[in-house]
Amino acid sequence: MEAVLEGLAQALTPATLAFVLFGVVLGIAVGAIPGLSSPMAIAIAVPLTFYMSPLAAIAFLLGVNKGGEFGGSISAILLNTPGTPEAAATALDGHPLARQGKAGKALKTALYSSVAGDTFSDVVLILVAAPLAVIALKMGPPELLGVLIFAFTFVTALLGRSMIKGLIAAVLGVLLSMVGIDPEAAIPRLTFDVLELEDGLSFAGVAIGLLAFSEVVLQIERSHLRESGAGDGMVSFSHSREDNAFTRGDFRQVRGTVARSAVIGTVVGAIPGLGTSLAGFLGYGAAMKASRHPEEFGKGRLEGVAATEAANSAVVGSNLIPLLTLGIPGNVAAALLAGAFLIHGITPGPMIFRDHAVLVYGMFGCLIVANVMNLLVGSVGLRVFALAVRAPRSVVMPSVALLCITGSFVAGGGLFAVATMMVFGILGYLMRKLDFSIIAFILGFILGPMVERSLRHTVILLDDAQALLGHPFLILMLALSAVAVFWLGRRPRRGLGQ
Amino acid sequence: MKWNMPAVARRVAIGLCALAGISVFAGPALAAAYPDKPITMLVGFRAGGGVDTVGRLIARHMEQTFGQPVVATAKAGAGGGVLAAALAKAKPDGYTIGIAVTSTWSFNPVFAKKKRYGVDDATLLASIARAQCAIFVAAKSPYKSLQDAFAAAKGGEALSASSPAPPATFLLRHLAGRNGVKLRVVNVKGTPAVIQQILGGHVDLGWSGGHHIPYLRKGEVRVIAATDDRRLNAPSKDVPTLKEMGYKISFCGAYIMAAPKGLPGDVKSRLDAALKAAIGSEPVQTFIERRKLAGNYQGSEALTAEVRAEAAAWAKVKAGLKK
Numbered sequence A: 001m002e003a004v005l006e007g008l009a010q011a012l013t014p015a016t017l018a019f020v021l022f023g024v025v026l027g028i029a030v031g032a033i034p035g036l037s038s039p040m041a042i043a044i045a046v047p048l049t050f051y052m053s054p055l056a057a058i059a060f061l062l063g064v065n066k067g068g069e070f071g072g073s074i075s076a077i078l079l080n081t082p083g084t085p086e087a088a089a090t091a092l093d094g095h096p097l098a099r100q101g102k103a104g105k106a107l108k109t110a111l112y113s114s115v116a117g118d119t120f121s122d123v124v125l126i127l128v129a130a131p132l133a134v135i136a137l138k139m140g141p142p143e144l145l146g147v148l149i150f151a152f153t154f155v156t157a158l159l160g161r162s163m164i165k166g167l168i169a170a171v172l173g174v175l176l177s178m179v180g181i182d183p184e185a186a187i188p189r190l191t192f193d194v195l196e197l198e199d200g201l202s203f204a205g206v207a208i209g210l211l212a213f214s215e216v217v218l219q220i221e222r223s224h225l226r227e228s229g230a231g232d233g234m235v236s237f238s239h240s241r242e243d244n245a246f247t248r249g250d251f252r253q254v255r256g257t258v259a260r261s262a263v264i265g266t267v268v269g270a271i272p273g274l275g276t277s278l279a280g281f282l283g284y285g286a287a288m289k290a291s292r293h294p295e296e297f298g299k300g301r302l303e304g305v306a307a308t309e310a311a312n313s314a315v316v317g318s319n320l321i322p323l324l325t326l327g328i329p330g331n332v333a334a335a336l337l338a339g340a341f342l343i344h345g346i347t348p349g350p351m352i353f354r355d356h357a358v359l360v361y362g363m364f365g366c367l368i369v370a371n372v373m374n375l376l377v378g379s380v381g382l383r384v385f386a387l388a389v390r391a392p393r394s395v396v397m398p399s400v401a402l403l404c405i406t407g408s409f410v411a412g413g414g415l416f417a418v419a420t421m422m423v424f425g426i427l428g429y430l431m432r433k434l435d436f437s438i439i440a441f442i443l444g445f446i447l448g449p450m451v452e453r454s455l456r457h458t459v460i461l462l463d464d465a466q467a468l469l470g471h472p473f474l475i476l477m478l479a480l481s482a483v484a485v486f487w488l489g490r491r492p493r494r495g496l497g498q
Numbered sequence B: 001m002k003w004n005m006p007a008v009a010r011r012v013a014i015g016l017c018a019l020a021g022i023s024v025f026a027g028p029a030l031a032a033a034y035p036d037k038p039i040t041m042l043v044g045f046r047a048g049g050g051v052d053t054v055g056r057l058i059a060r061h062m063e064q065t066f067g068q069p070v071v072a073t074a075k076a077g078a079g080g081g082v083l084a085a086a087l088a089k090a091k092p093d094g095y096t097i098g099i100a101v102t103s104t105w106s107f108n109p110v111f112a113k114k115k116r117y118g119v120d121d122a123t124l125l126a127s128i129a130r131a132q133c134a135i136f137v138a139a140k141s142p143y144k145s146l147q148d149a150f151a152a153a154k155g156g157e158a159l160s161a162s163s164p165a166p167p168a169t170f171l172l173r174h175l176a177g178r179n180g181v182k183l184r185v186v187n188v189k190g191t192p193a194v195i196q197q198i199l200g201g202h203v204d205l206g207w208s209g210g211h212h213i214p215y216l217r218k219g220e221v222r223v224i225a226a227t228d229d230r231r232l233n234a235p236s237k238d239v240p241t242l243k244e245m246g247y248k249i250s251f252c253g254a255y256i257m258a259a260p261k262g263l264p265g266d267v268k269s270r271l272d273a274a275l276k277a278a279i280g281s282e283p284v285q286t287f288i289e290r291r292k293l294a295g296n297y298q299g300s301e302a303l304t305a306e307v308r309a310e311a312a313a314w315a316k317v318k319a320g321l322k323k
Helices: A002-011 A014-032 A039-049 A054-079 A085-099 A104-138 A141-159 A163-177 A193-201 A202-226 A250-268 A274-291 A303-318 A320-326 A331-343 A359-390 A395-414 A415-434 A438-461 A465-470 A472-490 B004-022 B025-031 B049-068 B080-091 B102-106 B146-154 B166-178 B191-199 B213-218 B265-280 B281-290 B300-322
Strands: B039-043 B072-074 B096-101 B124-131 B134-138 B157-164 B183-187 B205-208 B221-225 B254-260 B292-299
Touching: A002 A054, A002 A085, A002 A359, A014 A039, A014 A359, A039 A054, A039 A331, A039 A359, A039 A395, A039 B049, A039 B072, A054 A085, A054 A104, A054 A303, A085 A104, A085 A202, A085 A274, A085 A303, A085 A438, A085 B166, A104 A303, A104 B191, A141 A163, A141 A274, A141 A438, A141 A472, A163 A438, A163 B281, A193 A438, A202 A395, A202 A415, A202 A438, A250 A274, A250 A320, A250 A472, A274 A303, A303 A320, A320 A331, A320 B191, A331 A472, A331 B049, A331 B281, A359 B183, A465 A472, A465 B183, A465 B205, B039 B080, B049 B072, B049 B096, B049 B124, B049 B254, B049 B265, B049 B281, B080 B096, B080 B102, B080 B146, B080 B254, B080 B292, B096 B102, B102 B124, B102 B254, B124 B265, B124 B281, B124 B300, B134 B191, B146 B157, B146 B191, B146 B221, B146 B254, B157 B191, B166 B183, B166 B205, B166 B281, B166 B300, B191 B205, B191 B221, B191 B300, B213 B221, B254 B265, B265 B281, B265 B292, B281 B292, B292 B300
Parallel strands: B039 B072, B039 B096, B157 B183, B157 B205
Antiparallel strands: B096 B254, B124 B254, B124 B292, B134 B205, B134 B221
């Protein structure tokens, strides 16, 4: 109990609060800027934190992480250019809302959903970290495979207007994710003797290119052709109060969705290896399946924004469950946090609650503080973002292009990632033109290697089909996937715009 | 702010030369005054990890020594291979140096499908710190030694292992091969995943470069072999090394600094001295201690000999696998 109070006291010192605030502001900024993401900011900040106190360092990095989850939605909504890959599904409904003049409403929904999801998962972390960690430990390769196959089935909602085109995009994503050293045989595949390709196509390069740079290319074309659609994609803030407010009616409309997504995000975050983007996609898919108006998704449905943002933000807290209790980071951001712990001589893992109890409770305090700050900074920030959108395209787009280049350079580890980013920017442009779902591609690119790894591990570890009987969880997941396919196939597919 | 004497002297010399209108002859004098422009330190692994962090700490210290910026630049990929290939092509003038790990030069070139560089294409300058490499099992595992595990496999038990890096995978397969048993090795991304598979009971053996230590202290895992050519630090001092068990192979990683081959003697000696001071400095040593690595400064000669020997041993392993 003493440690709890001591930790909270440390979390509330002006210095720690200042670092959290600084982290949240930085996180929102890098999240909002296409081409920069919070893991990237964390990666750059980790060596800097060597000179800080451990709690200040962790508080700062958590602030960056949380701010970034909301920040990604800003450019997704206003520019149709997700600031981070996990906000890709936010653009589906967020941007149409913005075009209808409801940018203010969409942004507020994103902010409140994000903070709500985050807070829920923090509370889960603080209260029930230990039992959840035990479950995470039991997830062996066969169990993980089951979860992934089910996830893959469930996110078909994101395939786009045409099932065939969606599948082609997803399969292309899977194919290109296979570039690099074969994870089991250690033999290069699809690398064409290019050394830089041995680590695979950099995810930063691919995601930034497809999501952000392709929009730049599209805008260049539009202004060059002076099409009537040159102002297309421009959004304006309506002057009507209703369009900018988050009303009681809106709250009633999205509260169920936020709750569902918060749970999905928390569960996904607690299982190592699934990641933030998948949580966002799953949250969106589940909201669409549950909705009475699935046909309106993609055309500016508030639930679409709420579902994605609540789910991807809920990952941030629960990701710390396997990290703090087992020392196993669940995704890139958590792995970088683990690195930050290590350079302060603290090994995340089973011993941390005993050896560094004050730090852990201080960190829990910081998590909640960061949520409050996220809400405050976000609310104030909304006015600033409104200004940013009024900046002329001729200023915004070159800035975005520059950030795409620097972002892929930093996160992808060199110039090769910049080249990758540009190639995928052009691919993304073609996909947008031909109406292939970019999100389906990214989904394939993210899930492909995960499925491959767990499938191959399962095959290596199990002797024959009979050994599958020892893994009832996998069988359950496969059965659920089969039911989902049947269910999805039976109902007429509804269109979904990008 | 300390005055950097050579730099001051150089500036004075350049000023005098310029006054006398003989600046054309300043060339040789400049070469003697290495470094007179920023140095680029290529980092072979992604931002935020151990190599990147220690590289930046060393760069900061070298800046103080040289009075010139030392710019850490990302050149990540292929286990340091992208960096090594770049270094092999760079000018040996001391303005391009790099940081990676031993296996970048000892393991990667041997198993590469197409050889782009080898130990001889680089000047290995210094080693910084060594990992604590071990094979371990869950505390509740029946295997008390590596021999136990292989004996059980001979008796028909299915034996599996989890590895975070290709060299460790080859090492484990080689050990099983020498014992004539089948070992199912799964390759995971990162050591934390090895820990998860061990603690969750999904595999029997795990390899790690030190991530197992906190779990060892808590009594959740048991170390059964040191895979380095020397004994581990406490608390695993009594665990035998593979060599002591009669195997002719060892594997462990160390962070090392390198430069292109053909470095001029005077440049190399300045780099050697600056690196020795940087590695011995307080921030770097604190980092090593906090990361639970072993301090392991080695100069150019000892390091090169060691990496060469490792490369030769891997070549033998490769030949053995082909049979």
